[in-house]
Amino acid sequence: MSSVNQAIAALFAEGQPVPSVHEAAPEPAQTATLSYVFFSDVRKDISDQQKYAFVRELVEFADQNGFEAVYFPERHFAEFGSIFANNALMAAYFAPLTRNIRLRSAAVTNTLHHPAAIVEDWAMVDVLSGGRVDLGFGSGWNKADFILSPDTWEDRSRLRNERIPVIQTLWRGGQVAFKGPHGETFETRVYPRPLQPELNIWYTTTSEAGFKYAGAHGYNVFTMLMNGDLDSLQRQITLYRQARSDAGLVPQDGIVSLLQHAFVHPDLDWVHQVVRAPLLDYIRSNVSSQVRAGHLALDRDGIDKTAEYAYTRYFQQAGVFGSPAQARAQIDRVIRAGVNDVVLLQDFGVDYAAVRETFPHLIPLVNHCHTAAPRSTTLV
Template structure:
């Protein structure tokens, strides 16, 4: 099991619970948390991209990641996700190739087709053909990263005789596609990419999640891809304290705020996610036991979402430290596999 941080960048105004903070304050807090994650031995830090809403204020993760790369040494830096239908694929290829170089080959690239109607409206992009637009965009990016002169004549994007002068440092850029639906995961498996996602959004139980992952792996294998390259990161709201009671008392109001202000799935509460085993909130032993269940379901990497709902910075750092001290050591038996995967994707 690998351990990562995940930030959606939800930031609220005029909340009665006094969880308010300025965007500037939050951005700097997340940078400090990323540096702390690097020092504590977390494998990766992942950052969401959203637009036009306080649900997510990070609009250009490549800019944020460039700053994070300068301040860290070992932690891998990921996007979760870059929404391809909103962008020119050549610009995406250029920006993230440059970021991979500046980070010394530490980029984890998560890509997706988007799901929020107000974002499609804001960019004046039709959502009905988002999957086709995504596939066309990804084909352009893959061609561009070969570093050769190429042309592309797709349904959505056309380019003639262009070449990138800066290509990714990694020989093979690790790419994750955001999906946890049965059909979506199966299709991505056939394509030979990794999947990632947020379990509570896509499924109602751990057994259902395991079925989705099993279906993904079967399609991946049948298409002839190398199963050793599979790495499945899953995002779970997390807060760890010395006792179960302390963790719940601290995390519940922040998680409920996050769920109440989400762009979909607003009816859920902490208790719903708890009963479906879709949170990591509790003592170190509680979280270890839950993570072993996710490991059994096929999760290779937990993306710990800890700064949700206005969670105070100092409490996020305290939870991070406790996880590094008491949770991560329980999974050290996977250290060799983690090292082999990191070496494979860096090339």
């Protein structure tokens, strides 16, 4: 397989039929919530101050219109996503500016930070927000990020898993022994104490093994349609529910959150006009990051070909794009696959004024998610 085809296969499942955006939506599987996630800030024509101001607009819009949560990423040492270098700081800024939404990480790279430091930072946010913090955890994928913690790169997957229970213990007020100078051990309890006695955990994964692990340990899941295939996602969610059941947990209590790029407006031609160039640039930036990290081997032409293919797949199958009716149809598809929280991404380079035009069309989607007809999910 060529490098371009390998890259396309990594982003989207080849050979999968692309449903028409005009098809009737199937009955959704369950009720759900609508949330926001931030990730990219790829625009180079505006200042970082303007980017932060736009994030504030979206967060306050979400807080005032029934959204469930806002998810903040952690990005380091690259222009792509650079305004999100510290998601605890972002959440702390929004704690007094919001009243309703949950403040979530998507995700804290816990392999880069001491567990006690993570709990200290986010316990402060929990107090400042009145108890609205949830934490997602990732293992990290960009090698350059690990200048912050060089010794944890090789074992990052194992360490991510080992550190989550440590963070939970500290959050609950328990003591954990950590090594200090000269090998001396210190029994450590973290202050200030958070308001929430228990921390809600999101496990960031796109793999079948990750879904099983999250289910077995009682974690929620934050995921993306890396291959654009809802059938595969539904299988992963079924395995997740089964893993919860096997662990003695209520299968349906776990939350599966799915990232979906979004731009909703009745004028489909205008949607394409607004979305095409920035979404292509966004995909190119993302693929280029993977190339720099050594995960893909592509030249400029290969990156462009991958982006062109991915754009069509994103628009027709892996995002909430088009008219309100088309958006409802896509949301129903992902809810029917078992998703509990549809997480919209709008900061992928689209003109800010155009994004504001979508606000009135997003509000009905919140109610649509809340009133979707329930349908049971069968365990394997």
